[in-house]
Amino acid sequence: MIDRRKLQQLQTREEKRFIVEHPRSAELYARAKGSLLSGVPMNWMKKWAGAFPVFVARAKGAHFTDVDGREYVDLCLGDTGAMTGHSPEIVAEAIAKRAREGITLMLPTEDSLWVGEELKRRFGLPYWQFALTATDANRFAIRIARELRSDRKCSSSIIAITGPSTSRLRRFTAEW
Numbered sequence: 767m768i769d770r771r772k773l774q775q776l777q778t779r780e781e782k783r784f785i786v787e788h789p790r791s792a793e794l795y796a797r798a799k800g801s802l803l804s805g806v807p808m809n810w811m812k813k814w815a816g817a818f819p820v821f822v823a824r825a826k827g828a829h830f831t832d833v834d835g836r837e838y839v840d841l842c843l844g845d846t847g848a849m850t851g852h853s854p855e856i857v858a859e860a861i862a863k864r865a866r867e868g869i870t871l872m873l874p875t876e877d878s879l880w881v882g883e884e885l886k887r888r889f890g891l892p893y894w895q896f897a898l899t900a901t902d903a904n905r906f907a908i909r910i911a912r913e914l915r916s917d918r919k920c921s922s923s924i925i926a927i928t929g930p931s932t933s934r935l936r937r938f939t940a941e942w
Contacts (some may be wrong), residue, residue, distance in 0.1 A: 784816040790833040791821045825852035 785792055795818035799805035804812045807941050811819050820832040828851055840847065850857065864877065882894045897903040 774817060781817055787836075788818075788820055790830070792818060794821045795819065805814050827851040827853075875909070 793938060795805050803809070806812050806819060814820070820834070820836070820838075823831050823833045823835075825831070825847070828840055828842050828843065828847075829837060830852065841854075858922070868875075878896065881896070885894045895906055897906055907927065
C-alpha cells in the first residue's frame with residue numbers, strides 16, 4: 767500500500783529543494799511573468815515538473831546547461847536538436863555567415879535557390895517551399911489543400927500539434 771501522506775511529504779521536500787537549487791531560474795521566471803504570458807515564451811514550457819521551468823544558458827550536442835550552472839542530458843531535444851543535436855559547428859557557422867549577409871529579406875537569395883535544387887536532387891520532388899515555423903507550414907498545407915479541391919473545402923486529420931499553430935488549426939477546422 768502506498769502511504770499517500772509520505773508521498774506528499776516527499777513531493778513537498780523535492781519541490782522546495784528544486785527552488786533552492788535553481789535560484790537564477792526562479793528569478794528569471796518571476797521576471798518573465800511580467801512580460802510573457804504564464805512566464806514562458808510558449809505555453810507548453812509551463813508544464814515543467816517543478817515550480818517553474820529551468821532557464822537554459824547554452825546547449826551543445828545532446829546536453830544543455832541551465833542559468834544556475836547545472837548540466838543536463840537533453841532527453842527532449844526538440845525539433846531540430848533531435849536531428850543534429852544542439853548547435854553543431856557547421857550549422858552555427860553557416861547561420862552566422864548568412865546573418866552577416868542579411869536574413870530578414872522579403873526577397874529570395876541565391877542560397878534559397880541552391881537549397882531548392884539540392885532538395886529536388888536528394889528527394890526527387892520537383893518543387894519546394896520553405897517555412898520558418900510550424901504555423902507557416904500548416905498554413906501552406908491548408909492553402910495547397912484548398913487549391914487541390916475544386917469546392918475549396920478541406921478536412922483535417924490532425925488531432926493534435928504542438929506550438930502556436932494549434933489554435934489556428936482549431937479555428938480553421940471549425941470554419942471548414
